[in-house]
Amino acid sequence: AQAKLTGTWTESSATKPHVGAGYRHDGNAHDGKCVARFEAQLPKAGRYEVRIAAPPNANRATRVPVEIHHAAGTKTVLVNQRLAPPVDGLFTSLGIFEFTAGQPAVVVVSNRDTDGHVIIDAVQWLPQ
Numbered sequence: 001a002q003a004k005l006t007g008t009w010t011e012s013s014a015t016k017p018h019v020g021a022g023y024r025h026d027g028n029a030h031d032g033k034c035v036a037r038f039e040a041q042l043p044k045a046g047r048y049e050v051r052i053a054a055p056p057n058a059n060r061a062t063r064v065p066v067e068i069h070h071a072a073g074t075k076t077v078l079v080n081q082r083l084a085p086p087v088d089g090l091f092t093s094l095g096i097f098e099f100t101a102g103q104p105a106v107v108v109v110s111n112r113d114t115d116g117h118v119i120i121d122a123v124q125w126l127p128q
Contacts, residue, residue, distance in 0.1 A: 003120060007034035007111075015055040017090050023055060023121035030061070032112035038123040045071075045101040047128040051091040052107065054081045054119035061114035069106035070097035081119055096128055 001020065008029070013022030026034040042048065050068050054060070060081035068075050077094045085092045099105045105125050111118040 003036040003038045005036055009034060015057050018055045019053050019122035023119050026111040026118040028117045030111050030114040032110060034111040036109045036120040038107045039104040040125055042099050042105050042125055047096055047098055048125040049096045049128055050094045051087060051124040052094060053091050053121040056082055056084045058082060059117050061116035061118050064114055064118050065110050065112055066094060067108040068094055068097055071100045
């Protein structure tokens, strides 16, 4: 609910599990116009595991581009949202990244060139 959204995202809670009251989806637009920017002010600089939540379903996209903006630059990870997330059936790990103090930690999800519904639910930054 705290992500900064561009484009048309529709609220839903049809598929479980999800974080909070529900999640949002792009209506299977795959046009690159739906972008969600998650930001966090981390308590200290250091290494954090970054995770993303999205309830799986057969109609989901298999190559959702997720950008992680970290101290060394930006990395794009492609997430298959048809598969059940391996962490507690809710979260998919995007990797471990270094973040600096005083700069927001940023994760950006897009529906650019996707092949199904793109889901946004939640992002976690877990200190390592």
